[in-house]
Amino acid sequence: MSARLPLVLRQLGRPPPRPGPPRRLRVPCRANSGGGGGGACWEGLRGQRRQQDGQARSSCGPGSPAPPARDSIVREVIQNSKEVLKLLQEKNPSFQPVLAIIQAGDDNLMQEVNQNLAEEAGLNISHICLPPDSSEDEIIDEILKINEDNRVHGLALQISEDLFSNKILNALKPEKDVDGVTDINLGKLVRGDAHECFVSPVARAVIELLGKSGVNLDGKKVLVIGAHGSLEAALQCLFQRKGSMTMSSQWKTPQLQSKRV
Known part of the structure; x- marks a missing residue:
């Protein structure tokens, strides 16, 4: 989610389309409490991140620079997004960024997670919840409806x-x-x-994290495991660049299974 924020805000900088007939945005779907509540899930995720960051720092050898904590990188992305949004709204105060997520x-x-990050960055989210067995x-x-909604600046799919x-x-x-x-x-x-295009935020985040960790990719051999489709293509392009x-x-x-310990 945090990697998508700059892309949605970049879309805001483009000339707005002609306003069409208004359409009511869907009410964001609410997560089931599942016994612990949504807030508990968010706190649990942040706690897990802090634990993993501590383990990563403790594994560094003497004199090795500590890798940047993921929380600090998320904070940096959110802060940058806030600054971009502030500049855009100074030029046009009526701009209100909206990201639609079809789930x-x-x-x-x-x-x-999406809701918390969006609120911190000042981004509005319209969550469209469909049944798991929804047809193509x-x-x-739903996609076509969002395409024609001029108040929505970005659309992401959260489907199987x-x-x-x-x-x-x-x-x-x-x-x-x-x-x-x-x-x-x-x-x-x-x-x-x-x-001139939108690039997979996951692929861009991988490259950015490696750069912030001091990894020089020039001349390296990179094995991309588990990615396919658009993500695999984007990663290969960005690594090759x-x-x-x-x-x-x-x-x-x-061959990978035989190498497992």
């Missing part, structure tokens, strides 16, 4: 991998495709026009 399934933790046509119908068909992905308007999954955005990235030679593999590859 098919129950992922209460991600709902809570039902998901596309088996629903990521070309028909669904390319139903998104490329200018609202903050995850960079449409053929148009991927094509521009592969062609070298990364500044940094001078790396990339290879891809899946977790179930026999």
Whole structure:
């Protein structure tokens, strides 16, 4: 979620489209408490992060620079997004950034994380919750509605991998495709026009985290494991732009399984 914030705000800097007929935004879906409540999930996630960051720092050898804590990187992204939003609203006070998330399934933790990060950055979220067994046509119908809603600046899909068909992905308007999954955005990235398209925020976050950790990617051999589709393509492009030679593999590859301890 934090990686998407700059992309949504960048979309705000573009000339606004002509206003169309107003359409009421969906009421954000609420996460089930699950006994501990949504807040407990969020606190648990932050506690887990703090524990992992402490373990990472303790594993550094003498004289080794401590890797930046992930919480501090998230704070930096949120602060940068706030500053960009402030500049945009100074030019046009009526701008209110809205990210729509179409979710098919129950992922209460991600709902809570998205909402908390968005509130901190000043981003409004419209959560459209669909049943886990939603059909391709039902998901596309929701996408088309969001495409035509001029108050929504970005659209992300939170659906199972088996629903990521070309028909669904390319139903998104490329200018609202903050995850960079449409053929148009991927094509521009592969062609070298990364500044003219949306790039997978996960892929960009990987490159940024490696850079902040002091990793020089030039001349390195990089094995990308477990990524596929648009994420795999984006990672390969970004690594190659940094001078790396990339290879891809899946977790179930026999050679990888034989190396497990």
